[in-house]
Amino acid sequence: MAGQYGAYQNEIYLQGLGEQVPPFTTDPTRFEAAAREKLDDGPYGYVAGGAGSGATMRANRAAFDGWRIVPRMLTDATQRDLATTVLGTELPSPVLLAPVGVQSIVHPDGELATARAAAALGVPMVLSTASSNTIEDVAAANGAGTRWFQLYWPNDNEVTISILQRAKAAGFSTLVLTLDTWTLAWRPNDLDQAYLPFIRGIGTAIPFSDPAFRAKLAKSPEEDPTSAILQWIPMFTGTDHHWDQLPFLREHWDGPIVLKGIQHVDDARRAAEAGMDGIVVSNHGGRQVDGAVAALDVLPEIAAAVGDRLDVLFDSGVRTGADVLKALALGAKAVLLGRPYVYGLALGGEDGVRHAVRGILADLDLTLGLSGNRTLADLSPDTLRRM
Numbered sequence: 001m002a003g004q005y006g007a008y009q010n011e012i013y014l015q016g017l018g019e020q021v022p023p024f025t026t027d028p029t030r031f032e033a034a035a036r037e038k039l040d041d042g043p044y045g046y047v048a049g050g051a052g053s054g055a056t057m058r059a060n061r062a063a064f065d066g067w068r069i070v071p072r073m074l075t076d077a078t079q080r081d082l083a084t085t086v087l088g089t090e091l092p093s094p095v096l097l098a099p100v101g102v103q104s105i106v107h108p109d110g111e112l113a114t115a116r117a118a119a120a121l122g123v124p125m126v127l128s129t130a131s132s133n134t135i136e137d138v139a140a141a142n143g144a145g146t147r148w149f150q151l152y153w154p155n156d157n158e159v160t161i162s163i164l165q166r167a168k169a170a171g172f173s174t175l176v177l178t179l180d181t182w183t184l185a186w187r188p189n190d191l192d193q194a195y196l197p198f199i200r201g202i203g204t205a206i207p208f209s210d211p212a213f214r215a216k217l218a219k220s221p222e223e224d225p226t227s228a229i230l231q232w233i234p235m236f237t238g239t240d241h242h243w244d245q246l247p248f249l250r251e252h253w254d255g256p257i258v259l260k261g262i263q264h265v266d267d268a269r270r271a272a273e274a275g276m277d278g279i280v281v282s283n284h285g286g287r288q289v290d291g292a293v294a295a296l297d298v299l300p301e302i303a304a305a306v307g308d309r310l311d312v313l314f315d316s317g318v319r320t321g322a323d324v325l326k327a328l329a330l331g332a333k334a335v336l337l338g339r340p341y342v343y344g345l346a347l348g349g350e351d352g353v354r355h356a357v358r359g360i361l362a363d364l365d366l367t368l369g370l371s372g373n374r375t376l377a378d379l380s381p382d383t384l385r386r387m
């Protein structure tokens with residue numbers, strides 16, 4: 001394991017001897033600008049945009065800036081190990097790919113490219129209900145990789161059960177239930193362009209290939225896509241659920257369940273009391289509640305309250321290796337990368353996802369060592385100083 005990820009640096013410099021440079025920048029804070037050049041306005045706005053004024057997105061980034069790493073010296077950090085255990089499974093690194101829907105709007109290979117890159121890197125992927133490819137096709141592309149399935153909870157039990165059964169049969173080990181997006185926020189970037197992928201039939205591969213959903217249609221989605229779209233949209237968005245309904249998912253899913261979108265310590269406690277296996281502390285990358293608290297700002301209190309009862313994961317604003325390190329030091333067991341790998345996909349398909357993720361892992365590995373740490377267990381709030 002030692003130096004495994006950081007070695008990407010050597011690879012890049014060696015390729016430079018043959019006049020080769022990386023496919024796009026190695027600075028993930030510049031991926032968005034690079035993707036802006038490549039993508040049409042609709043897809044770019046959909047990925048980069050957030051709720052309302054964008055205040056939550058800015059807060060997510062500012063929160064990382066509010067913590068600084070205090071490096072330690074002479075700690076014999078030559079050999080490092082980034083492995084961690086999440087939900088009882090050992091992962092080679094503390095990084096997963098967050099569920100991101102409609103990936104075909106940024107690259108024709110969409111989730112299939114992401115699935116292949118994730119498998120090649122040994123990084124788990126979380127497949128969105130709003131995927132532009134079917135559960136089965138993504139599983140085939142992911143092969144022996146570790147994959148989790150993210151549910152936008154339909155208000156139709158037959159369809160929910162059918163989707164869960166398909167995910168299980170296709171080798172998705174963990175269910176991630178996203179709570180924060182039961183209806184879409186006011187998103188000016190998309191509204192100004194009147195651009196919503198779902199209404200255009202993008203991100204509907206999973207219901208359109210679902211036998212329980214198809215059985216409810218007068219005509220198949222191939223014959224009458226508009227009617228199918230209009231039946232699906234109010235089924236998967238617009239209905240909020242309640243804590244009392246969680247046992248239904250337990251009944252129909254026999255693996256671990258993770259609640260994504262937790263931001264209040266009492267909700268985290270409630271997840272633990274409900275017997276959930278994990279939570280993702282997340283504000284959906286600032287796409288839902290404008291003016292919300294930065295996800296990183298609530299991570300320490302949540303990790304302190306429930307970290308001994310369930311696995312606390314984190315996303316929203318993670319861009320660099322240092323960001324990953326900070327989230328781990330503040331109590332996350334692992335982090336989910338969102339926009340950075342999606343921009344990688346936009347910029348280079350499968351290879352772009354690999355470059356984006358390898359770079360962040362290399363940066364994490366080097367930053368871990370250079371700050372005097374050998375394993376993730378060495379990290380704690382003491383690793384950081386609040387500015």
Ligand SMILES: Cc1cc2nc3c(=O)[nH]c(=O)nc-3n(C[C@H](O)[C@H](O)[C@H](O)COP(=O)(O)O)c2cc1C
Nearest residue numbers: 047098099100101128178284285316317318338339
């Ligand atoms: C374009 C886009 C689509 C997303 N789609 C989903 C989704 O289908 N399901 C989900 O749970 N989260 C979705 N998310 C949220 C991500 O899983 C994650 O929480 C977010 O990207 C983290 O913020 P960051 O990318 O700024 O770090 C989406 C995010 C983006 C940017």
